[in-house]
Amino acid sequence: MSKVLVINASARQDRSFSRILAAIFVGKWKQKHPEDSVVHREVGQENIPHVSEAWIAGAFKPAHLRTEEDVAALSVSDTLISELKEADIIVLSTPMYNWSIPSALKAYIDQVLRVNETVLIEPGKPDPYTGLLKNKKAFLLLVRGNKGYEPGEYFEHMNFQTNYLKTVFRIMGIQDVEVVLLNGAAHGEEASSAALTAAQGNIEELINR
Numbered sequence: 001m002s003k004v005l006v007i008n009a010s011a012r013q014d015r016s017f018s019r020i021l022a023a024i025f026v027g028k029w030k031q032k033h034p035e036d037s038v039v040h041r042e043v044g045q046e047n048i049p050h051v052s053e054a055w056i057a058g059a060f061k062p063a064h065l066r067t068e069e070d071v072a073a074l075s076v077s078d079t080l081i082s083e084l085k086e087a088d089i090i091v092l093s094t095p096m097y098n099w100s101i102p103s104a105l106k107a108y109i110d111q112v113l114r115v116n117e118t119v120l121i122e123p124g125k126p127d128p129y130t131g132l133l134k135n136k137k138a139f140l141l142l143v144r145g146n147k148g149y150e151p152g153e154y155f156e157h158m159n160f161q162t163n164y165l166k167t168v169f170r171i172m173g174i175q176d177v178e179v180v181l182l183n184g185a186a187h188g189e190e191a192s193s194a195a196l197t198a199a200q201g202n203i204e205e206l207i208n209r
Contacts, residue, residue: 002036004029005087009094009105010044010143017185017196021141022093024200025180028207029089041083044094048107049076059114077111084112084133090174092165093141095185096149100160109168118172131173138169138177139206141199145186178206 006026010016026038049055055077058070066074084090094105115121120130142161149159162179169177182199184191 002033002088003086004036004038004089004091005041005083006038006091007041007093007108008044009092009102009108011102011104012095013045016044016095017182017192018093018095018141018143020196021143021180021182021199021203022091025091025093025139025141025203025207028204032207036089039083039087041080043104043108044102046104048080048104048111050107051110077114077117080108080112081114081117084118084172088136090136090138090169091141092138094143094161094165096142096144096159096161099155099158101164113168113172129171131171133173136174136176138174140165140177140179141182141203142179143182143185145184147183147187149183150181180206 004026006022008016008019008022010018013019029036030038052073054069054073058066058074059077061070094101097103112118118132120132122128122130140162142165144161146155147153148155149162150156166177166179169175180199180202182192182195184195186192
């Protein structure tokens with residue numbers, strides 16, 4: 001039995017295409033893997049704290065030297081990292097905000113991309129990062145209001161969403177990353193409906209594969 005962690009990053013609830021994709025993914029996954037468990041982590045509508053000076057002081061201190069204040073500053077990070085470590089499948093659904101990711105998702109990433117927990121850093125090496133999250137697969141469900149962000153397209157140079165998220169997962173040790181795209185969500189009902197249908201087909205294909 002595998003554990004699936006679903007991370008939703010949209011600030012919207014009822015009108016969120018990324019949440020729709022996440023729900024479709026969970027439904028299709030449970031059809032094929034009914035024995036698997038699913039855990040949800042809300043990022044877009046929860047208060048994920050930003051990294052603070054106290055957080056930095058605690059994170060870069062050996063665990064046995066941490067004070068009560070250090071432990072308190074890292075408590076949210078510890079919880080979020082524990083979820084990632086326990087998960088076999090990670091599903092991240094997020095819209096593109098201002099050509100990148102929502103600030104709440106960036107706060108989440110800052111909480112979980114943590115030295116000696118999800119990554120080792122060895123200065124001086126050509127690639128100083130060794131990811132600590134092993135034997136996991138990730139699915140990125142990415143929604144954009146506009147079109148043209150893929151390689152060779154007009155807005156490729158403005159896509160700070162896809163490669164950034166892939167890089168974050170790679171640095172944490174997750175190399176197996178699949179991407180599902182829904183482009184043109186803001187282009188009207190007909191276009192967004194067609195894009196949603198295509199994305200659903202992509203999800204089904206990836207799960208069946």
